[in-house]
Amino acid sequence: MLTVLSGTALICSGALFAQRPATNIDPNKHDNLAAAQHFIQQAYDKAVEAQKANKDELGGHAEKAKDHLVAADQELKLAAEYADHRK
Numbered sequence: 001m002l003t004v005l006s007g008t009a010l011i012c013s014g015a016l017f018a019q020r021p022a023t024n025i026d027p028n029k030h031d032n033l034a035a036a037q038h039f040i041q042q043a044y045d046k047a048v049e050a051q052k053a054n055k056d057e058l059g060g061h062a063e064k065a066k067d068h069l070v071a072a073d074q075e076l077k078l079a080a081e082y083a084d085h086r087k
Contacts (some may be wrong), residue, residue, distance in 0.1 A: 020044060021073035030080045037076050044069045 021041045027034035047062045047069070054062075 019070055021070055024077055025080045033076050033080050037073055040069050040073045
């Protein structure tokens with residue numbers, strides 16, 4: 001029973017933390033999308049720095065911004081995959 005509860009706690013705690021944007025677009029195939037993904041990562045890192053500098057007292061807005069950056073990163077990857085399949 002304890003194992004199940006601790007496993008559930010780990011899964012739930014993982015959902016609480018935003019995942020950092022990925023670097024998974026080939027710049028040789030999609031240079032603009034890869035560059036945009038790079039800038040998203042930089043923005044995400046700056047939001048993390050801002051949270052640390054302000055001791056996470058930003059009203060949840062920096063965390064929400066990070067969530068949006070992760071979503072934008074995923075959309076860029078989908079755009080690259082879509083372009084790959086159209087060729």
